[in-house]
Amino acid sequence: MADDYAAHFPDGPGMPVDRAVIGAFADLARTHAPAPVADLGSGPGGVTAMLDGLGVPVFGVDVSPRMVELARRAHPGLRFHVGSMTSLDLPDGTLAGVLALYSIIHIPDEHLPATFAEFHRVLLPGGHVLVGFQHGDTEDRLHLTERFGHEIALDYHWRTPEKVADLLTKAGLDVQARVLREPQDEEKRPRAFLLARKSLVV
Template identity: 70%
Template sequence: MSSEIPGAPGFLNDTRAAYDAIARPYSEQLADWLSGRPLDLALVTAFAELVRQGGTAPVADVGSGPGNVTARLDALGVPAFGVDVSPRMVALAREAHPHLRFHVGSMTSLDLPDETLGGVLALYSVIHVPDDHLPAAFAEFHRVLVPGGHVLLGFQSGDEEDRLHLSERFGQEISLDYHWRTPDTVVEMLVKAGLRLHARVLREPDEDETRPRAYLLAQKVSRPR
């Protein structure tokens, strides 16, 4: 497994180590998962269209994993790049999509200049961020977005008291925590970060899912509270 991130909180190092360990089978299992979910794809497509209408600033796919959604954004005509905490995930994404840019990084401290992005996409990556660190991530989204830029979040919806810890996946020993939240809880955090809610969608789980999926579309319109 890769070395720890110096000075990083424990959850980041645990998440990095876990996804490094399962990078190959995870990437194979979730290859182009959007193609089989038309509603989810429609939301990503609408997000891409909103970003295009706002100008030419790029989109950061935060928690990009194997890079399939980053590539989908590129195919939709949006300049996009991926950011992931796992070096092995980044390596696989570069291998699969050599024409796109991917780099190692954390959503709680993005190595990006202020007001340079037209959009931030975070699909099923905020689930690994504890409640006390999530406001910092949303503050980073606000910081890097141009005025009027958009955020699209996707996450499993659930009771805040409910948590999941995995010690094994794909036959690998890992230590990975999942944090479930209601859309209302996440909306409140977004608003405090200076992001106005534009739309919310809550869909029922598909046959291979156990929890409802929440999508929140927000826009940078104000300073953080």
């Protein structure tokens, strides 16, 4: 469904609150330039391009080869590569920031601690993580078999901000801000954003 998804969501988040949170994250990330930000679950590249437009050195990572192909086509001046946020092919302590916007929703609960440990590993001391996700009950899960007219098998895991904050903290990432907004337009669930920071002393 990558082509139809990219056509439906070509430019990343359009909601002002989402864009404001990403802008604040970009301000923090720029203080570590030229160290880059990794946009994990970058999809068709709209958010990666938004960060680039805000003056952030950035590259995108997505598990879908087709999404990476579409992102490279839409944004030929930016870097995108295939990879998984659960096992990043990146050196320790090299990133100014990690952005995971609506992508941890595809990570099962049992894999989230190791995923957040990966975020911690690749961050510079003082680097930031921004995660955005749909708010839901801890055990709430959706299995989709169709989207955009295509047969798929895709799980969505909804979580509370409290649960995600606890897992970030246990991974050594200090939560600094929480933003929760109500559903807009066709959305059915609230959106949560958590900003966390790797300690300067590691």
